[in-house]
Amino acid sequence: MPRAAATKPRKEPTQARAQATVEAILAATKTVLVKDGYEAASTNRVAEVAGVSIGSLYQYFPSKAALLAELIQRHMSRMFEVLATTAQQGETSSIEEAARTVIRAVFAAHRVNPKLHRVLIEQMARLGTLEALETFEAQTQELIEQFLLSHRAELRPKNVKVAARVAVLSVRGVTLWTLLRSPEQLGDEEFIDEITDMVTRYLVEARPRRR
Amino acid sequence: MPRAAATKPRKEPTQARAQATVEAILAATKTVLVKDGYEAASTNRVAEVAGVSIGSLYQYFPSKAALLAELIQRHMSRMFEVLATTAQQGETSSIEEAARTVIRAVFAAHRVNPKLHRVLIEQMARLGTLEALETFEAQTQELIEQFLLSHRAELRPKNVKVAARVAVLSVRGVTLWTLLRSPEQLGDEEFIDEITDMVTRYLVEARPRRR
Amino acid sequence: MPRAAATKPRKEPTQARAQATVEAILAATKTVLVKDGYEAASTNRVAEVAGVSIGSLYQYFPSKAALLAELIQRHMSRMFEVLATTAQQGETSSIEEAARTVIRAVFAAHRVNPKLHRVLIEQMARLGTLEALETFEAQTQELIEQFLLSHRAELRPKNVKVAARVAVLSVRGVTLWTLLRSPEQLGDEEFIDEITDMVTRYLVEARPRRR
Amino acid sequence: MPRAAATKPRKEPTQARAQATVEAILAATKTVLVKDGYEAASTNRVAEVAGVSIGSLYQYFPSKAALLAELIQRHMSRMFEVLATTAQQGETSSIEEAARTVIRAVFAAHRVNPKLHRVLIEQMARLGTLEALETFEAQTQELIEQFLLSHRAELRPKNVKVAARVAVLSVRGVTLWTLLRSPEQLGDEEFIDEITDMVTRYLVEARPRRR
DNA sequence: AATGAATGAGAATTCATTCAT
DNA sequence: GATGAATGAATTCTCATTCAT
Numbered sequence: 001m002p003r004a005a006a007t008k009p010r011k012e013p014t015q016a017r018a019q020a021t022v023e024a025i026l027a028a029t030k031t032v033l034v035k036d037g038y039e040a041a042s043t044n045r046v047a048e049v050a051g052v053s054i055g056s057l058y059q060y061f062p063s064k065a066a067l068l069a070e071l072i073q074r075h076m077s078r079m080f081e082v083l084a085t086t087a088q089q090g091e092t093s094s095i096e097e098a099a100r101t102v103i104r105a106v107f108a109a110h111r112v113n114p115k116l117h118r119v120l121i122e123q124m125a126r127l128g129t130l131e132a133l134e135t136f137e138a139q140t141q142e143l144i145e146q147f148l149l150s151h152r153a154e155l156r157p158k159n160v161k162v163a164a165r166v167a168v169l170s171v172r173g174v175t176l177w178t179l180l181r182s183p184e185q186l187g188d189e190e191f192i193d194e195i196t197d198m199v200t201r202y203l204v205e206a207r208p209r210r211r
Numbered sequence: 212m213p214r215a216a217a218t219k220p221r222k223e224p225t226q227a228r229a230q231a232t233v234e235a236i237l238a239a240t241k242t243v244l245v246k247d248g249y250e251a252a253s254t255n256r257v258a259e260v261a262g263v264s265i266g267s268l269y270q271y272f273p274s275k276a277a278l279l280a281e282l283i284q285r286h287m288s289r290m291f292e293v294l295a296t297t298a299q300q301g302e303t304s305s306i307e308e309a310a311r312t313v314i315r316a317v318f319a320a321h322r323v324n325p326k327l328h329r330v331l332i333e334q335m336a337r338l339g340t341l342e343a344l345e346t347f348e349a350q351t352q353e354l355i356e357q358f359l360l361s362h363r364a365e366l367r368p369k370n371v372k373v374a375a376r377v378a379v380l381s382v383r384g385v386t387l388w389t390l391l392r393s394p395e396q397l398g399d400e401e402f403i404d405e406i407t408d409m410v411t412r413y414l415v416e417a418r419p420r421r422r
Numbered sequence: 423m424p425r426a427a428a429t430k431p432r433k434e435p436t437q438a439r440a441q442a443t444v445e446a447i448l449a450a451t452k453t454v455l456v457k458d459g460y461e462a463a464s465t466n467r468v469a470e471v472a473g474v475s476i477g478s479l480y481q482y483f484p485s486k487a488a489l490l491a492e493l494i495q496r497h498m499s500r501m502f503e504v505l506a507t508t509a510q511q512g513e514t515s516s517i518e519e520a521a522r523t524v525i526r527a528v529f530a531a532h533r534v535n536p537k538l539h540r541v542l543i544e545q546m547a548r549l550g551t552l553e554a555l556e557t558f559e560a561q562t563q564e565l566i567e568q569f570l571l572s573h574r575a576e577l578r579p580k581n582v583k584v585a586a587r588v589a590v591l592s593v594r595g596v597t598l599w600t601l602l603r604s605p606e607q608l609g610d611e612e613f614i615d616e617i618t619d620m621v622t623r624y625l626v627e628a629r630p631r632r633r
Numbered sequence: 634m635p636r637a638a639a640t641k642p643r644k645e646p647t648q649a650r651a652q653a654t655v656e657a658i659l660a661a662t663k664t665v666l667v668k669d670g671y672e673a674a675s676t677n678r679v680a681e682v683a684g685v686s687i688g689s690l691y692q693y694f695p696s697k698a699a700l701l702a703e704l705i706q707r708h709m710s711r712m713f714e715v716l717a718t719t720a721q722q723g724e725t726s727s728i729e730e731a732a733r734t735v736i737r738a739v740f741a742a743h744r745v746n747p748k749l750h751r752v753l754i755e756q757m758a759r760l761g762t763l764e765a766l767e768t769f770e771a772q773t774q775e776l777i778e779q780f781l782l783s784h785r786a787e788l789r790p791k792n793v794k795v796a797a798r799v800a801v802l803s804v805r806g807v808t809l810w811t812l813l814r815s816p817e818q819l820g821d822e823e824f825i826d827e828i829t830d831m832v833t834r835y836l837v838e839a840r841p842r843r844r
Numbered sequence: 845a846a847t848g849a850a851t852g853a854g855a856a857t858t859c860a861t862t863c864a865t
Numbered sequence: 866g867a868t869g870a871a872t873g874a875a876t877t878c879t880c881a882t883t884c885a886t
Contacts, residue, residue, distance in 0.1 A: 163405075169388055169392075170406075173384030175384070177384035178380060195381075201413055202408065
């Protein structure tokens with residue numbers, strides 16, 4: 001197995017043709033990843049599926065890991081957008097309602113392409129410290145903290161930072177583990193309600209009246 | 212790279228010497244896994260570290276995956292024992308106390324060799340449907356369900372099955388994600404308390420008075 | 423081009439079969455080097471010619487460079503033996519006679535497989551600091567110094583060390599450059615005599631009477 | 634890797650801009666060669682360092698070898714000029730004085746950019762029969778022959794052709810081997826004197842009185 | 845004249861696995 | 866039971882070169 005791997009994209013494509021090549025490569029990576037899994041996703045195979053020469057692939061991605069990194073990066077951004085959008089929508093509603101909206105959105109996002117999600121998560125674990133990941137987690141933390149701060153009146157735990165951390169880690173942990181172990185539950189409304197319930201009971205003083 | 216292979220141990224070692232060989236191989240696998248990661252953990256390397264010929268390794272493990280599977284299997288068993296023991300200890304205490312004991316024990320178990328844990332989790336994700344894993348999850352589910360049934364008086368949710376599933380998935384999800392993303396929190400008492408708090412509030416009617 | 427290159431043999435073959443494999447690989451390396459030159463001498467090609475799998479090649483040589491290094495090493499040893507043997511033979515004769523014997527022997531040695539010699543020299547230059555080379559040069563220096571010391575009566579230059587260095591560098595330089603630029607002269611008796619003459623006139627006081 | 638190719642420059646740049654491009658490419662080649670060695674000196678890298686597109690490089694040099702060839706060519710010319718100039722200066726002095734001047738100049742020339750020199754020599758060896766090289770050697774031979782002819786009175790060997798060949802091969806061999814093996818000696822006055830001494834003793838009848 | 849995107853043959857190297865001894 | 870030599874498909878990645886723009 002050759003050389004250690006840079007994960008930064010090698011060069012920014014400027015011409016439209018190049019841009020198309022890059023997109024084709026990324027799309028092919030997803031396809032292959034989903035169809036054959038990470039181990040079988042050789043760079044040659046990706047290039048072939050992308051209808052691009054292996055040389056072109058390496059023109060834009062200095063290593064196989066860079067391909068993964070870019071995919072994870074984009075995935076993260078989209079995830080964060082989902083979070084940010086729904087959190088913003090919940091700005092004026094109760095913590096419970098906001099939690100429900102966010103959790104529902106996150107579960108929905110994971111239902112889109114669960115197999116791809118799975119592989120990306122495995123690779124996140126494998127790649128370990130990935131800058132994109134750190135950034136995303138920090139941003140998420142910050143976002144939820146801000147949200148909780150603006151709902152302070154309703155909030156039970158004294159320490160907002162800790163509350164945010166627990167909430168973020170919990171929801172993320174449950175989501176991922178559900179994705180990995182029982183993905184069919186990702187669409188189970190009752191399950192979503194229960195998770196929402198759990199988080200809400202942790203975050204707000206008054207017991208929610210539902211159930 | 213030759214085709215994937217069976218994951219069942221090839222033969223049960225009967226002689227003491229053979230038993231020692233098997234243990235040496237498994238120990239070496241752990242060592243190599245922790246030191247070099249999965250990618251670098253070649254069977255040849257494992258055999259070398261175990262001080263055993265590659266031929267001997269294949270005498271007892273029909274494939275690299277079998278090595279992993281055995282390790283995961285044992286890991287699971289130990290985990291389940293921790294759960295079973297602590298759950299049993301909590302049989303007579305409140306849900307809250309039992310939850311605290313269990314969560315504390317699980318976190319403690321993950322602190323023992325976090326790097327090995329990490330690798331095993333990654334591999335669980337990668338190997339996907341692993342019988343040992345299914346069995347373990349089912350057993351855990353069953354165990355918690357029984358526990359909750361025997362504490363029905365205290366239990367808030369109507370549906371015990373659902374409550375158990377939420378509790379199991381949550382704790383497991385949080386534990387794993389904590390291990391992967393911020394392993395240093397595995398020993399943070401405040402964090403453990405908060406998680407306990409969250410799960411308890413979900414499971415029992417009366418709000419716990421602490422914090 | 424993959425990983426930087428260790429040049430030490432990977433393992434010493436102990437079984438006879440393995441020994442044969444190693445020899446076959448080295449022989450094939452020579453063949454391919456001579457027939458196709460260094461650039462075309464891929465490890466796959468060498469293995470093929472050796473009638474050995476590429477895996478076996480890498481079992482004994484951790485890199486392409488290691489193959490070269492071993493060949494150069496052996497070449498050096500043989501060269502040094504030629505030197506040592508002829509120098510020893512000349513122990514009782516005059517410097518001139520000894521010089522003639524040595525130079526003749528060295529030229530003869532370079533006539534044996536000039537193409538292989540060429541390639542090895544190129545590679546010595548390319549590999550730069552190669553331990554085997556350093557050792558060989560040092561040993562040669564020492565040998566010639568000892569020889570000159572034992573012929574001190576006849577020796578003109580005051581500084582034996584310098585004299586040895588000049589003699590060694592000259593003969594070696596001339597030999598190599600002759601090999602590279604006009605290999606046909608390697609067998610030219612007149613040319614050999616002239617080189618001998620030059621070195622002798624430098625080393626001894628009395629002008630030799632020949633020519 | 635595509636087939637080997639012609640080594641003649643593809644076209645003579647006529648415009649000033651084109652001339653500048655060619656010079657930039659050659660300068661970049663030197664830089665890259667010295668910094669990273671031949672193996673790493675890819676045409677793409679050279680073009681990048683030259684601040685020129687790879688297409689432009691191939692506009693002027695039909696192959697990587699052509700780049701090398703041009704560099705070697707220029708190097709040779711400069712070397713020959715050094716020789717011609719110093720030989721001419723020595724026209725009126727003794728063989729010894731002329732030899733000293735020439736050898737000193739040649740050594741000095743090799744001290745200028747030894748790393749580049751090294752690489753060029755390696756490549757000379759690799760490229761084998763290079764027209765520029767043949768021409769240069771022939772010219773050098775001719776030059777020294779003429780010089781010796783014009784100092785016939787002082788000359789010892791009967792055969793001028795042979796004497797010239799020995800002298801040229803010796804000095805060149807020693808120079809190159811010194812460059813390759815102990816470049817620090819390129820500036821050692823004592824060493825230069827000794828080489829001069831050796832060559833002079835070979836060429837002239839009367840023993841020089843120095844040292 | 846210049847650009848730079850695209851090419852793809854081919855190189856080095858790894859590693860799970862087999863099987864003769 | 867144990868050994869370890871041998872295997873070879875497969876993988877990642879490079880780089881000289883072309884050619885449409």
